[in-house]
Amino acid sequence: MLRVPVHELHPGMVLARGIPFPRDPRRWLLKRDGEITADLVSRLKQLGIEEVWIRHPALEFLDDAIDDELEDHRRDLYARVRETFVRFATGSPCDLDFDRFETSIRDLFIVLNDHDRSHVLLSKLDAHDNYLLSHSANVCYLAMLLGMKTSGYISSTGLARCGSAEVTDLQHLALGCLLHDVGKMRVPLKILNKPGRLTEEEMEVVRRHPRDGYQMLKGQIPEPAADIVLNHHQRFNGQGYPSRIDAVTGEPSAPLAGEEIPIFSRIATIVDVYDAATSRRVYSRAKPPVQVLYEMRTWCEGFFDPVLEQAFYEIIPPLPIGQVVRLSDGSEAVVIDFDPRHPAQPRVQQLSYPGGESLDQHVGEEIDLAQCDGLHVHEIDGQDVRAFLASQQGELAGAGV
Ligand SMILES: [Fe+2]
Ligand SMILES: [Fe+2]
Known part of the structure; x- marks a missing residue:
């Protein structure tokens, strides 16, 4: 099978992987072995789907590289994020059943642990109609991979900088990443979807989302997860946000820097930047991983914890399998x-x-x-x-x- 950009599809080609339904990824828009038609190509373009997996008789061995059970779990998690965000939009966060979230996350961890993780990077949940939702699910998934990689990395290389206690509860990492941008629900859509540059005032509104999200979730989810919501835009070089608030005076001071930033937030920062840049947005096309990884190394110098950044480059291929x-x-x-x-x-x-x-x-x-x-x-x-x-x-x- 091959990854084929939608604009290069021809009628008669056969799908090697099903395409999930954008509004409900637990259902199929078109199942595996479905044939590509001209109508379907227009529909895929309308839905913003960028590429699909197509059968190639001499590359059938690549079919084994994607695990169906894993994909099912990822779609399930996506559906759960969707439900949660809808409930946030309509009701109180106190109604949310975070235990069910944690069950879904635990199931995904179990599947990931049972598999060769070099093969789990093959697909990205990008065939969905809502950037915030697919981004949340992708950031969660990538953070799980990096968190698992980092645990192994630390123990196998003897690096003591990240204490093992900090990386033991990766479920908190996953939960915090799923909900990291929930504060954006308070940002007006005309700002979130604005094509082109934001004004300084609009940027100020967007920059409120970590603190807003934290306020929405504080006390509802474990503190290490809530902390990701607050600190996922901190930069290792101290140039991120939000600023600290002085407990006595209430005045803002410098943002967190270096290892002051909790490790889960440092992980979230890396995968958040990567997923945002590789995703299609209202105002821009998705960039290929090879370009984004290059930009992270150059334009984003100083943003990330170098140890975690290096581990990230070891799990994300610039040229994905099937490309x-x-x-x-x-x-x-x-x-x-x-x-x-x-x-x-x-x-x-x-x-x-x-x-x-x-x-x-x-x-x-x-x-x-x-x-x-x-x-x-x-x-x-x-x-x-x-x-x-x-x-x-x-x-x-x-x-x-
Ligand atoms: Fe964010
Ligand atoms: Fe984000």
């Missing part, structure tokens, strides 16, 4: 593996000859780009990604992963 790429010899190929030691040089399988002539239903040579000096990834979906990849070339080699 079709154009190589430097002009051939098309599909990414079939992710090796964190060589994130920019994955193993690929050719789909066309170097001149660009299609191999049809056959697949050409399997190539490990890390072992192949003269051959590189040049393009994704017509976009030149060489500059992005240059910053990620072999950066993790020797990092002991």
